[in-house]
Amino acid sequence: MAEQRMDEDRILATDVTYRYPDAERNAVDQVSMRVKRGEFLAILGHNGSGKSTLAKLFNALYVPESGTVLMCGMDTRDDELVFEIRQNAGMVFQNPDNQIVATIVEEDVAFGLENNGVPPAEIRVRIDEALKIVNMSEYARKAPHMLSGGQKQRVAIAGVLAMKPKVIVLDESTAMLDPSGRAEVMNTVHRLNRDEGISIVIITHYMSEAATADYVIVMDDGKIRLTGTPRKVFSDVETVRSLGLDVPPMTGLAHDLRHAGIDIRPDVLTVEEMVEEVCRLS
Amino acid sequence: MPLVVENLNHIYMKGGPYETQALHDVSFTIRDGEFVGLIGHTGSGKSTLVQHLNGLLQPDSGRVLVDGTDLADKTADRKQIRCKVGLVFQYAENQLFEETVEKDIAFGPKNLGLDAAEVDRRVREAMRQVALDYETISQKSVFELSGGQMRRAAIAGVLAMKPSVLVLDEPCAGLDPHGREEILGLIKRLHTESGATIVMVSHSMDDVAQLAERVLVMEKGRLVMDGTPEEVFTRGEELRSMGLDVPQVVQLCEQLRARGYEIPERIYRMEDIREILLKILKKGEHHAQ
Structure with missing residues (x-):
């Protein structure tokens, strides 16, 4: 069955262009990219670069003006498929307080299932499973407003x-969290990616989060400017900075040391790697 | 006041x-x-x-x-x-x-x-x-x-x-x-x-x-x-036990010290560690030659 093939495309965008009504320029301009089964993608870019617009094109919140987006093989322009597309591509947004609708945690988790007419017995099973996976089982009957930001995002x-x-898209879902809340959410999505084979797309301003992805796309002015593994993308320090982004601190340090004539690897990402490089060179 | x-x-x-x-x-x-x-x-x-x-x-x-x-x-x-x-x-x-x-x-x-x-x-x-x-x-x-x-x-x-x-x-x-x-x-x-x-x-x-x-x-x-x-960020262990991060520069200093490098205490700024690493690594080059 096609399900089992590792190279199966979850998201396939071809020459996608989108412009907001009355806008002068395209928010997303001729973008082509793909996310395969089990892949972890990070999309970077300064505000207004088009990254959130692109994410909303993945699950038919927006429909391309030209070009196509196939979500798990389904064309997002087909009205008939909208529900199935959104079921396959879940989205988590930035503000934890804006996306919880119920007054009890487990009822909130049930919201989508009830709307889709899933039988009650099946709903029970799925809620328990889902809360267990995000380590929130003990909060099933708690009120969401008593939870921390990281816990709300996990709900x-x-x-x-x-x-x-099959795909979860997180649009700056850690932006409003403190460091431990951010770690909770990132650990959870990595576990879903690894253990459940769910493809993950994160949109983030945190370079440290992007550094944990399989590959990275950097957007600017609606176009993809850089793409590759985090190691490859971040080692191009000048370009990344010119696009209004940071590089991870240790990558920046390696870059400065190279400028001063030290033959250090340009693609150092972590503190551990920097330590290894210093040991190797001295 | x-x-x-x-x-x-x-x-x-x-x-x-x-x-x-x-x-x-x-x-x-x-x-x-x-x-x-x-x-x-x-x-x-x-x-x-x-x-x-x-x-x-x-x-x-x-x-x-x-x-x-x-x-x-x-x-x-x-x-x-x-x-x-x-x-x-x-x-x-x-x-x-x-x-x-x-x-x-x-x-x-x-x-x-x-x-x-x-x-x-x-x-x-x-x-x-x-x-x-x-x-x-x-x-x-x-x-x-x-x-x-x-x-x-x-x-x-x-x-x-x-x-x-x-x-x-x-x-x-x-x-x-x-x-x-x-x-x-x-x-x-x-x-x-x-x-x-x-x-x-x-x-x-x-x-x-x-x-x-x-x-x-x-x-x-x-x-x-x-x-x-300087005083606060060198207390890395205590900060971590409170669930706080430590600046990456401080982490780097800690790990280099653990490997036997002599890194002065109280380094927490990127500029400072850069200068120290330059000294260490430039010396390394002389050894190699």
């Missing part, structure tokens, strides 16, 4: 998980 | 089932012109503390003195005290509400009863301080601005009150790297050029390490560290 992820998606 | 906090205690929902003591006996003094970074895990009491600094919350015991005036003193001129300590909340742009940028920044000064000419002068000055161009931006709707510009407009609204202490709660939260640079640059300028006293609450240890001259660390409602960034 939002559970709500998406309960729909059994 | 613009800001003195003495034995401050605060209890939320006193007597109720969810009673929590958010502040335990917190004391410190902030001197004129200091740049103080305030760090702590979520729930450590930072935001509660910040709201005491201009009298938004009242202490259960202890007191806060602004230029010698007790904020709890019913006879004191509260309006005047609140002008002295300007508070920029998290996601301050959510509080923009007027039709134009100019009207929004003018709101505070107008309520002080200042005449139109003075209000106008303050609006222009505040916009200049946050690098928003008066000619092109003052008549725009706040919704036409970018995220970074909106946040700067909100900060301008506070600056227009001419505070002597500026307190910012997570001023860079949710901004992209460019917006973050803008805001950090702006805060740094306010400090160095206008000599403003700054209290900055932040989750980013790297930002605090680069900017603050003094760091206060809160944990479970208590002030547990108070010192220079």
